[in-house]
Amino acid sequence: GAVVSQHPSRVICKSGTSVKIECRSLDFQATTMFWYRQFPKKSLMLMATSNEGSKATYEQGVEKDKFLINHASLTLSTLTVTSAHPEDSSFYICSASEDDRGSSPLHFGNGTRLTVT
Amino acid sequence: GQNIDQPTEMTATEGAIVQINCTYQTSGFNGLFWYQQHAGEAPTFLSYNVLDGLEEKGRFSSFLSRSKGYSYLLLKELQMKDSASYLCAVTDSNYQLIWGAGTKLIIKP
Numbered sequence: 001g002a003v004v005s006q007h008p009s010r011v012i013c014k015s016g017t018s019v020k021i022e023c024r025s026l027d028f029q030a031t032t033m034f035w036y037r038q039f040p041k042k043s044l045m046l047m048a049t050s051n052e053g054s055k056a057t058y059e060q061g062v063e064k065d066k067f068l069i070n071h072a073s074l075t076l077s078t079l080t081v082t083s084a085h086p087e088d089s090s091f092y093i094c095s096a097s098e099d100d101r102g103s104s105p106l107h108f109g110n111g112t113r114l115t116v117t
Numbered sequence: 118g119q120n121i122d123q124p125t126e127m128t129a130t131e132g133a134i135v136q137i138n139c140t141y142q143t144s145g146f147n148g149l150f151w152y153q154q155h156a157g158e159a160p161t162f163l164s165y166n167v168l169d170g171l172e173e174k175g176r177f178s179s180f181l182s183r184s185k186g187y188s189y190l191l192l193k194e195l196q197m198k199d200s201a202s203y204l205c206a207v208t209d210s211n212y213q214l215i216w217g218a219g220t221k222l223i224i225k226p
Contacts, residue, residue: 006159034214043204043218044160093159105150106214108159 006109023094029074030096038091050077084116121217145210152204200224
């Protein structure tokens with residue numbers, strides 16, 4: 001089955017530093033990938049839609065200069081949290097679908113737990 | 118606006134059956150998904166409905182009524198490992214995925 005690999009699974013960083021999270025589709029091409037953030041006991045919050053070869057589409061309220069998304073190939077999207085602050089501590093999850101029409105299920109990475117100290 | 122409603126929390130007994138409901142009001146409809154999410158983990162796909170009716174997959178079944186904007190996930194022969202959150206999500210006319218807040222299912226022995 002389709003697999004999405006997300007790395008790292010956990011990261012602890014100091015306030016003011018930047019952290020890069022990678023999301024790879026291992027056995028399929030994903031022209032579109034999605035980045036979510038999840039707070040404890042809350043549902044997924046879509047942050048942005050990452051489109052291969054073009055700029056990401058950010059949801060309202062998400063700072064694009066803080067959460068940099070690069071989708072350089074059909075199998076890799078990266079999310080960089082720049083100048084991280086403690087309030088950025090959260091569970092970040094990426095997902096991808098085998099089609100762009102929303103009729104195939106999303107395959108999720110295992111998530112990245114970010115802790116900013 | 119677009120809205121998906123599902124109960125916040127449900128409790129059921131091991132070995133029993135539980136039905137988790139989901140109602141939606143969205144701009145168009147292009148399918149409904151159910152995902153399972155264990156605490157601290159990413160969601161995993163359970164089912165997809167785009168036509169009315171019941172889809173059965175082992176112990177789990179999902180039902181859809183497009184005219185009523187309604188779906189349910191039915192879990193049979195509950196096991197302790199079924200304790201998780203269950204997320205309902207609908208694809209709208211723009212193929213955007215709208216997420217429900219999830220239902221936390223607690224299984225008691």
